Amino acid sequence: MLVLAAWIAVAPAWAAAEFLEPEKAFRLAVQEQGAGQVQLQWTIAPGYYLYRNRIGVSGTGVGAVEKPRGEVKEDPNFGTVEVYHEAVQVGVQAGTASTLRVTWQGCADEGLCYPPVEKDIVLASTGPSAAAPSAPVPAASTTGASTAAIVAGNDADISRLLSQRSLAWTLPLFFVLGIGLAFTPCVLPMVPILSSMVVGSGATPRRGLLLSLAFVGPMAAVYAGMGVLAALAGAGLQAWMQNPWTLLSFAAVFVVLALAMFGFYELQLPAFLRDRLASKTVRGGSLTGAAAMGALSAVLVGPCMTAPLAGTLLYIAQGGSAAEGALLLLSLGLGMGVPLVVLSTWGARWLPRPGPWMDRVKAAFGFILLGIAIWMAQRVIAPQWSLLLWGCLLVALAFSLWQLARSAVAANLRPASTLVARSGAAVAGLWGAALVFGAAAGASDPSQPLRNLVAAPAASAAAAPAFETLQDPALLQARLADAAARGQPALVEFSADWCTSCKTIEREVFGDPRVGRALDGVLLLRADVTRSDVAQRAFMQRLQVMGPPTLMLYAPQGEERRDQRLVGEFGPEALLERLQTGSTGS
Template structure:
């Protein structure tokens, strides 16, 4: 009978897996057998030569064979936001895989824009490689006073509409290229991943995203899924005759919906141009989900049973007799909610896939990459569900105590979610109360354990209860004193009494100035430029767990604090996801927190040094060193 039940559960999961397998096979059928190749940086693929004549800006693009520019992506915008009308030749009409029917330039092209008295402008362009790589939009800030008079070769190319520049034009173009900041158009990690996704080698990159998902499993954004799944598995073992197979089936029911939700949300967010997961981080939604965990924990303690109305129980009982999949629906629902709430933090692989979808409109391949990322994140969870039951003894009275312990785990999850909206000292007090309650429960379990379990498990339970009880009391005292850090709850006592105060290893928290929107950012960048100063901009949010990790482990490091002493430090809080937040994220091409951006004294971001997701203090210091070496003539961030 048990084998039949397990077989029916496997059949139920197989009905979910066949559509997924069909999607994967269709994707593999579209793989192009292209050779790996090196693509040129955008400033080499499209060499730019600038000149002016009679208050008109003239820009000549030397397009490398095998590449092309989009006509509609060429624009000139003045400082007051006016978009100038361009004089452009006709291009070639193609059916583009990224933008559909488009007019492009496969050969050199020259444009002319009347600036009507404006002395500065921003030139924007975008192009692709015929082999399958599409570059992000490129921008060049231009001060007309610094642009030389148009050379004869440049004027000749303007008269011909589109031709190859002469030797003089080549030299001018090379000079313009040399004068351009070499870091200005280099690709960041997320851009490189987006470019590689566009390269058509789908199988290799799906495997790469799966591997990156495995690594993400051990980050603070994903680790909370392990106790959620563990509580589901333990709660289902009472009637399981084949716990290992049942645990695997239940884990699949949790992981597959989680990965699909992760993929679908990412595609929707990229196509909509908004961080949709931020919408699920408001206090009402978080409070509801935390309350759900409290209810589930109380059920684990045996205070009540979660039962549906009688008529629904009867109907579901009839279905269960035919399908034996009673726990699968609950596991699937928890997988979906976990993807929504546990994994909102931004990482470089996630940002790369979202950037590819947003720029190319190819939700299919980007969605597959996100699906592979989600499945990679879920693979270790399958091991938890499959191996965990095998390590458990046979069903018995021990399961009542284990269920109670997992009730404390669920209460911990409720506090973990509430941490995003409650003050830190209150959260610390809740942790202290929970740990103290757990200690008392361990003592009670040891006291009521059967005689055969008195030694040594009862002694271990009492010892653990004593240690946890002491730690819980310390946390409560720290919360009463206003502390927020569970690892330094009594830090507020360091400055009291007659002894010498001891400063934390990282010193005082590194202060950041809060800004609100793109206009304030531009004003602060101009101010820093006048003082020959670097700028660090962070995007953060109250619900971003990785942001807290960076705050403590990176910005709390004394070496980092010393390196950033002369750097302007700005912070954009996108917790509320207001229109202003969305606008600056769109302008800076930021997909979500945590994101760190370095701007040089020239006001330009060093895009290749952008940080997305977590990193160590050593890695951050290395990026600061790269920034210093890359522009030592104009400033030093350290």
């Protein structure tokens, strides 16, 4: 307490880094190009980046939103994300919309994360400024901050961004994924039936190849159509997918689909529909008939493939590009058709026969779907629970691999396959157990799950400081007034669920026992601005808070020492150094 009082009484020489206002960090220009096409151009200041999945456009009649691929960024809290530096251009099919509601969010490389920005764009072609449709359109900001000047984007930078991530690796990936999906139990047993429809009796290998290609092409085209629909819907899903209830609902759906992959129940068309489709043979082996049956087969196997197909469609919907969605699912459909082409051309002896191994392939997809469910849920649940779920999944995977190794021994399979299964079970089991025990001990970092268990006794003696989390600015001001009336110093941390650096600070800075001891006797308040509503944005503007993480220190008299404010990501040593500077300065 004495250390903090001395520190608050003396202004340190250090000053917080200056950050740009969000309108200056991310300058937006809007250009209408006719035929309902609108180009949104952001010029991004050096040292800042924009999140790809946080860009959203909504409005009556708004269609596809074309967002280029961004730079891949490995985030320790949010996993793999895509970001834009310098500039980005987004195409919008506005249709007949007169107003576009555009949302975006970005961060600074130094750790500051801005709240989501939301602007209403009145289009000149339908609004009152129709005389100048090519000029940048002013936006009515709902952030409460002043409207910055809007400038045009850089075409060269945009072209470079577009070329950084291409379909060169995603198309082969989806093709291989399609081949893997073709060997699931609901698809492979149908291959002989579909082959008899396509090839017919007495067909030569060349004729079988032509017929099978005629079958696979329309089947893949149906999947491409699904990709287009998913991509078009992606424009409206961008903001919706950020809602915690939406994320948890999708995670629950993936759990249900995963249980189906484990054989608890089946998801497929009713038996009378399957039998009716399977009973229709292609007379004479015509290419037209093969093409028709190929399109029907996509309907036949589609519901049975709901689990993996749902994940693929969700990925495309988040990308938002109709052309990319079509190409990716076209590649998926072509991959699914590979076994049929092989069977129809060279005969059934080249394909593996249906058997127990197919259930293992299906179970593998089940574990993948459970992983996707945890990945979606971990963005809205506590880190300890996320760690626990990952640990349980790995333990279950270890048990499955161990059972696989036992069955391999019983079947007298090659020792190498048994060794691989047992090694995988050991690694997954040990890692999963570490995650479970780490979560029970309060850990949240998957790379160091046992850190809390092996910490030094002196370090574990001090508990992490307890914050009072508030979302209402009025309640926060009331708590600060109470502290001033008691003569108690206070600390206010602005935080949000979407703030990457906030999670790091919570774990590395406030989890440090030295910081906990130095802040003993201080009222600790956490201003949660996750919602970023009107009241919160006005409160932040009044205090000149650009965004989280921002740490404010208040003297016992209730006045903030503005020059001691911490903005952006910082470590425990930085905070302790400021405390020590204030103490020695007295």
